[in-house]
Amino acid sequence: MGIRDDLFSKWTKSMAGIPFPVSSVDEVFAGLPKGADSNISVGGLVVCNTGDLFGRFLKPTDFPIESAEALANLILDRAGF
Numbered sequence: 001m002g003i004r005d006d007l008f009s010k011w012t013k014s015m016a017g018i019p020f021p022v023s024s025v026d027e028v029f030a031g032l033p034k035g036a037d038s039n040i041s042v043g044g045l046v047v048c049n050t051g052d053l054f055g056r057f058l059k060p061t062d063f064p065i066e067s068a069e070a071l072a073n074l075i076l077d078r079a080g081f
Helices: 003-014 025-031 050-057 068-079
Strands: 039-042 045-049
Touching: 003 039, 003 068, 025 050, 039 050, 045 050, 050 068
Parallel strands: none
Antiparallel strands: 039 045
């Protein structure tokens, strides 16, 4: 499994509690266990903070976002994975 597949799987699982569609990044953070303070790990190493990542790659015009899969793909595409 590649990094993209690993991240996609982790993110969609972590977003299971988010009631999609969402209208803002704040709605996404509200549904995450640690909110914007969540960290993203690959291979046991923390690679970035969720708040930083979403702040960098999401725009207000991206909303509404219909699903966890759509959100994960949007971030991964913009991050170059």
